[in-house]
Amino acid sequence: MGLGRDHEMHKRRFSRNLGLGLVLGGFVALIFGLTIAKVTNEEFSVPNSEKIERTE
Amino acid sequence: MSDASLHASESGTGEAGFGDYFALLKPRVMSLVVFTAFVGLLAAPVPVHPVVGFAAILFIAVGGGASGALNMWWDADIDRVMKRTQSRPIPAGKVSEGEAFGFGITLAVMSVIMLALAANLMAAAILAFTIFFYVVIYSMWLKRWTPQNIVIGGAAGAFPPMIGWAVATGGISVESVLMFALIFMWTPPHFWALALFMKSDYENAGVPMLTVTHGRKSTRKHILVYTLLLVPVALAVGVTSIGGPIYMAVAVLLNLAFLKGAWDIWRRDEEAAQSDQYRTEKRVFALSLLYLFGHFLAILAEAMLGRFGLGGW
Structure with a gap:
C-alpha cells in the first residue's frame, strides 16, 4: 500500500x-474560554498560599 | 488495535459512526434538559458569565446524555424486544453493550467534574444525583418492578432547572424546588396520555405499565388525579420571585386547558376512544408538550423582562 x-x-x-476531532477541539476551546472568563472576573483572586510564596 | 478491528464484519458489531454515539445520548430528551436548565439558570437572581453559563448548560446536557447511554446499556435486552427501540445503536448492532457502558460512565464522570470546575459543587452534586437517580433508581430498580415507575422516575427529568438554578446561586431555594415539582407532577399525565394511544409492546418486554397492570380505566383516573395535583404547583410558581403577571396568565390558561383535557380523558371509555382513534388522548398529549414549554417560556420571559426593570410582581 502506497x-x-x-x-x-x-x-x-x-x-x-x-x-x-471536532469535539476535542471544541472542548479545548471551551476550557480556554472558561479560563479566560474566570481569571478576568472581578471576583477572581490569587489564592492566599500563592500570595505568601510570591512575597517571600 | 487488533487485525480483526480493521474489518467491520469481523469486529462483532457493525461499524458505529459518530451519529450512533450521539444517538446513545438520547438527543431528544437532551433538548428538554437543555431548555429547562437554561431557564433555571436565567431565572436565578444571580447573573452568570455567558461563557460559564454556556459551559454549564453543555455539561448538564452531557450528563443527561450520559444517563441516556447508561440507560440504553442497562435496557439493551428490553430494547431488542420492543419495535420502537430496535433501531437504537445497541440492538441495531452498531455499538456493543460494553462500549455503551464505557462511553456513558466516562461522560457521566467527566460532566460532573467539569460542572464542579465550571460552576460549583452544589450544581455538580445535583447532576451526579440526577444521573444516579435515572440509571440506578429508575432504570435498574423501578422500571421493571412497579407500574408507578414513571411517577418516581420522572424526578430524573425534573432536576435540570434545579441544576441551572444552582449553577447561578450555588444553592437550592423554593423557586428551584417548585420548577422541579412542576416537571415532576407533569410527567405522569403526559406519559400516560401517550400510553393510552401508543400501541406499545412493554408487556412483551416485561415492563409493568399502568395501562397493563391496572387497566386503561384506572390510567384515565390517574391522569385526572395527577393533573389536579399539578395545577396548584404550577400556580404556586407564579407567586414566587420567578413568577409575574405574564407567567400567571399563561399558567391559568394552560392549566384550565389541561384540566379540561384530563377531565375529557377521564369521562371517556375505551369504546369511545377507539371509535375516534384516540383523538382526545392525542390532543391532550400534544397539549401537555405545549403546557411544559409554555410554563418555562413564561418563566424565561419574566426573567428577561426583569433585566429591563419589567416583569415580576
Whole structure:
C-alpha cells in the first residue's frame, strides 16, 4: 500500500474520527474560554498560599 | 488495535459512526434538559458569565446524555424486544453493550467534574444525583418492578432547572424546588396520555405499565388525579420571585386547558376512544408538550423582562 492511499477502514471511520476531532477541539476551546472568563472576573483572586510564596 | 478491528464484519458489531454515539445520548430528551436548565439558570437572581453559563448548560446536557447511554446499556435486552427501540445503536448492532457502558460512565464522570470546575459543587452534586437517580433508581430498580415507575422516575427529568438554578446561586431555594415539582407532577399525565394511544409492546418486554397492570380505566383516573395535583404547583410558581403577571396568565390558561383535557380523558371509555382513534388522548398529549414549554417560556420571559426593570410582581 502506497503512502498516499488510505486503507478502506480509514474511509469507513472518517465521520467518527472527524466528529471526535471536532469535539476535542471544541472542548479545548471551551476550557480556554472558561479560563479566560474566570481569571478576568472581578471576583477572581490569587489564592492566599500563592500570595505568601510570591512575597517571600 | 487488533487485525480483526480493521474489518467491520469481523469486529462483532457493525461499524458505529459518530451519529450512533450521539444517538446513545438520547438527543431528544437532551433538548428538554437543555431548555429547562437554561431557564433555571436565567431565572436565578444571580447573573452568570455567558461563557460559564454556556459551559454549564453543555455539561448538564452531557450528563443527561450520559444517563441516556447508561440507560440504553442497562435496557439493551428490553430494547431488542420492543419495535420502537430496535433501531437504537445497541440492538441495531452498531455499538456493543460494553462500549455503551464505557462511553456513558466516562461522560457521566467527566460532566460532573467539569460542572464542579465550571460552576460549583452544589450544581455538580445535583447532576451526579440526577444521573444516579435515572440509571440506578429508575432504570435498574423501578422500571421493571412497579407500574408507578414513571411517577418516581420522572424526578430524573425534573432536576435540570434545579441544576441551572444552582449553577447561578450555588444553592437550592423554593423557586428551584417548585420548577422541579412542576416537571415532576407533569410527567405522569403526559406519559400516560401517550400510553393510552401508543400501541406499545412493554408487556412483551416485561415492563409493568399502568395501562397493563391496572387497566386503561384506572390510567384515565390517574391522569385526572395527577393533573389536579399539578395545577396548584404550577400556580404556586407564579407567586414566587420567578413568577409575574405574564407567567400567571399563561399558567391559568394552560392549566384550565389541561384540566379540561384530563377531565375529557377521564369521562371517556375505551369504546369511545377507539371509535375516534384516540383523538382526545392525542390532543391532550400534544397539549401537555405545549403546557411544559409554555410554563418555562413564561418563566424565561419574566426573567428577561426583569433585566429591563419589567416583569415580576
